[in-house]
Amino acid sequence: FSTVHEAKKISDGAIYALKKVKLGKLSEKEKQNAVNEIRILASINHPNVIGYKEAFFENKEGCLCIVMELADGGDLLQGIEKHKKGRTKFTEKTIWHYFIQIVRGLKALHDLKIVHRDIKPENIMINHNNEAVLIDFGVSALKEC
Numbered sequence: 001f002s003t004v005h006e007a008k009k010i011s012d013g014a015i016y017a018l019k020k021v022k023l024g025k026l027s028e029k030e031k032q033n034a035v036n037e038i039r040i041l042a043s044i045n046h047p048n049v050i051g052y053k054e055a056f057f058e059n060k061e062g063c064l065c066i067v068m069e070l071a072d073g074g075d076l077l078q079g080i081e082k083h084k085k086g087r088t089k090f091t092e093k094t095i096w097h098y099f100i101q102i103v104r105g106l107k108a109l110h111d112l113k114i115v116h117r118d119i120k121p122e123n124i125m126i127n128h129n130n131e132a133v134l135i136d137f138g139v140s141a142l143k144e145c
Contacts, residue, residue, distance in 0.1 A: 002019050002020060002022070002034075003019070003020050004017050004018065004019045004052065004087075005017070005018045005020065006018075006070060006072075007067070007094075012120070015070050015072075016053060016067050016068060016069065016070055017050075017068045017069065017071070018065055018066070018067055019065070019068065020058070020061070020063040020064075020065050021034045021063060021064040021065075021066070022061070022062060022063050022074045023062050023063065023064055024062045034064050036054045036137070037066065037136075037137045038052070038064075038066060040114055040137040041066070041087065041137060043111070043112060043114075044112065044114075046104070046105060046108035046109060047131065047133070048101045048102065048104045048105030048108065048131065048132060048133055048134060049105045049108055049133060049134050050068050050069055050071060050125065050133050050134065050135045051068060051069035052065045052066070052067075052068055053067040053068060053069070054066075055062040055067065057084040059068070059073040059124075068135075069127070069133075070127075070128075071125030071126060071127040071128075071133050071135070072126065072127070072128055073125065073126030073127055073128065073130065074125070074126060075121060075122050075123070075124060075125050075126070075135075076098070076121035076122070076124040076125075076126065077081075077120075077121035077122045079121075079126065080121055081115075097126070097130075097132075098126075098132040101131055101133075102119075102124060102132050102134065105132070105134040106119075106134070109134070115116075116134060116137065118136060119134075122136075123135050123136040
């Protein structure tokens with residue numbers, strides 16, 4: 001339903017991730033999930049949750065565009081596949097490092113009564129500081145009190 005591109009801001013040269021969600025073929029529920037993701041991202045400011053910058057509609061392609069911080073270390077699944085291919089393993093220190101950051105990100109969400117509902121290696125990115133950040137809040141939900 002979406003693609004993510006590396007984008008450069010012309011005014012200051014900063015690099016971001018640009019997620020483009022094509023709205024034309026989405027059901028109403030899927031469109032609501034896309035808008036929900038923006039609301040959730042805009043409400044969170046935590047180092048282990050992907051940073052939101054802005055969102056806009058691109059009428060020419062019928063896309064909802066979400067600008068976020070760039071986590072250019074790839075996702076955790078890519079890291080796992082790299083280790084499998086090389087017949088190596090993450091060190092225990094690295095596993096704990098990522099695990100603690102994932103839990104911190106989840107706690108930040110839960111403190112705001114947000115449930116991610118799609119935690120998997122593909123939705124955990126590694127940023128330039130080698131820190132784990134949670135992404136993809138399209139199917140998240142607010143918890144009832």
